[in-house]
Amino acid sequence: AQSVTQLDSHVSVSEGTPVLLRCNYSSSYSPSLFWYVQHPNKGLQLLLKYTSAATLVKGINGFEAEFKKSETSFHLTKPSAHMSDAAEYFCVAYGQNFVFGPGTRLSVLP
């Protein structure tokens, strides 16, 4: 059975500093991996996805993620946080089904 772990339930950074949101997955085979963002009272929006092509994936709004099979990780990064990045972030794996991680709330301090 596949599962997705997001190691931090809450991450707080200052505006202009780097962002790192961690995601690990477990699966018997290489799944497709996604990061979605949910702003308050909104639906989820795709940031980026990995589908067995390039291991470094670039997404919208300056976010990127690197697939590391040896570490079963797909961490999300951004070089410089913006106030508008404050939201809930979900790591998602698709093997036979879509499985969502528990989410990481990102706070950006002025």
Next chain:
Amino acid sequence: DTAVSQTPKYLVTQMGNDKSIKCEQNLGHDTMYWYKQDSKKFLKIMFSYNNKELIINETVPNRFSPKSPDKAHLNLHINSLELGDSAVYFCASSQAPSGLASRTDTQYFGPGTRLTVL
């Protein structure tokens, strides 16, 4: 134009009532989904429909019954509502039929319906 829309946005009702949430997508997608997001923001898939046919039916009480009159609509009917049904319900759609092609699919989510059962 809204890609995936849900109505109503908010739904407050008493225990024991029956209610429906409607979902429509104008993206021409073949697959639609219902998710439940609990108070801790945890998202869990409930159902997946491909071209009006049920593909995924996770462990959901049979009080929940999805209905797909056509591939652009997937409505969720809930009988005998319970306190634990209070949550935000999200509808989503993706382009390809379920199967290997779905591994690459982007899901497009509706804005959610906040259900409160009193």
